[in-house]
Each structure stands twice: as C-alpha cells, then as structure tokens.
Amino acid sequence: MPARFKDIALDAVDHQALADWWCAALGYRRSDELYPRDDGWTRPAAWPTPIVDPAGSGPLIWINPVAEQKSVKNRMHLDVYGDCEELVELGAIVMRRRGAEIDWDVLADPEGNEFCVFQPE
Structure with a gap:
C-alpha cells in the first residue's frame, strides 16, 4: 500500500471565515475549540485552521491560508x-x-x- 487517506485540505484567502462557513455548513467545530490544550497554548490566527466532526464520523478538514484567489x-x-x-x-x-x-x-x-x-x- 503506497498511501492511505489522512485529511482534506481547502485553500482560502480568508481561511478563518471559510473555516467558520464550513463549520456552519457541516456541523463541524474548530479542532482547538473541541480539544483545547491543557497548557493554554492557542493556534496563531495566521496558521491553517483544522475543523472536525464532533461526532467523529467525518474527516478532519484543514482550511489553509493562501495569498491568491x-x-x-x-x-x-x-x-x-x-x-x-x-x-x-x-x-x-x-x-x-x-x-x-x-x-x-x-x-x-x-x-x-x-x-x-x-x-x-
């Protein structure tokens, strides 16, 4: 087996807004909200944003920032x-x-x- 499925990635100029949109569309949540870290660290806003199915049945989706439309x-x-x-x-x-x-x-x-x-x- 040369590969196996991991995640889905979508590119967006406004990746934070698109993460919110897909969360509303799919009933997903931001991974950091669903699984906060114990040490208080938060993901920088400029980093890719992972969203997850809270029921655990859908794939992890990364919303990645890009400069171009x-x-x-x-x-x-x-x-x-x-x-x-x-x-x-x-x-x-x-x-x-x-x-x-x-x-x-x-x-x-x-x-x-x-x-x-x-x-x-």
Whole structure:
C-alpha cells in the first residue's frame, strides 16, 4: 500500500471565515475549540485552521491560508449530503442545478471551492 487517506485540505484567502462557513455548513467545530490544550497554548490566527466532526464520523478538514484567489475549476472536490437551499442561505453559490443530466447540485463555498450536494439518503 503506497498511501492511505489522512485529511482534506481547502485553500482560502480568508481561511478563518471559510473555516467558520464550513463549520456552519457541516456541523463541524474548530479542532482547538473541541480539544483545547491543557497548557493554554492557542493556534496563531495566521496558521491553517483544522475543523472536525464532533461526532467523529467525518474527516478532519484543514482550511489553509493562501495569498491568491481561486482562478480555475477544482480538479478534486467534496461531495456532501445536504439541502442545497440551506447551503445557499449560508452563502454558497449555485454553479449548476441538478436536472436531467445530473442528479446532484454543484455549489461553491464563499471562496469558490466547488462541491457537490446530494439529497440526503
């Protein structure tokens, strides 16, 4: 086995705001809030921000600060179960609606990272 899955990473110009957005969208929490350190150390705001599923079933997601805006289509993306309209109300942008050709919605987070939304099972 040459590799095994570890985490997911998303880039963002405003990584703190995008971490908050994905926490609201997925019900995640910032790792440092969920698992504070005993020694009082806090992660510097300029560092990447890890967010986690408090139920422990979803992957760890790192929201990484970058200087440049997203400029081309993602080559890799997230697939989620959810409500498209609720995600749009949170600030997602509709890229493509489900229809005759596809059975999912394609949205983008506030920084333009595309993701697919499937109806909950």
